[in-house]
Amino acid sequence: MIDIEVLHRVANTLAERKEASPDSSYVSSLFHKGTDAICKKVAEEAAETIMAAKDKDLLHVVWEVTDVWFHTMVLLAHFGLSVDDVLAEFRRREGVSGIDEKKARTAG
C-alpha cells in the first residue's frame, strides 16, 4: 500500500506556492486567478473522469481522478482548509451506512 503521506507532502507544497510567483508555478497561478478558476478546473477534471469512465479507459480514470483530487486540494488550500479536515470527515463517517445516515437525515 502506498503511504497516504504523499497527500501531506503535496499539501505542504501547495501551501508554499501561496508565496510563489504565478509565472513560475501552475498552483500559484491558480491561487492568483481565484475561486472561479479553481472551481472551473475541478469541474473540468470531473467531466474528464466521467468521459474516461464511460470509455472504460481505466488508465485515464486513474489520471483524471488524480487531477480531481489534486485540484480539490488546491481548492482546500485556497480556503485555508487542509487534507486533514477531509481525512477527519472520512474518519467521522467510517462505519456509518449511507442508507442509515440518509434515513436519520430525512426522519426529522
Ligand SMILES: N=c1c2ncn([C@@H]3O[C@H](COP(=O)(O)OP(=O)(O)OP(=O)(O)O)[C@@H](O)[C@H]3O)c2ncn1[C@@H]1O[C@H](COP(=O)(O)O)[C@@H](O)[C@H]1O
Ligand atoms: N499534482 C500536481 C498536478 N496534477 C496535475 N497538474 C497540472 O494540472 C493541469 C491540469 O490541467 P489540464 O489537464 O487541463 O492541462 P492543460 O490543458 O495544460 O491546463 P489548462 O490549459 O486548462 O490550464 C496541468 O497543467 C498539470 O500539469 C499538477 N500540477 C502540480 N501538481 C503538484 O503540485 C506541485 C506544485 O506544482 P507547481 O506549482 O506547478 O510547481 C507539483 O510538484 C506536484 O506535486
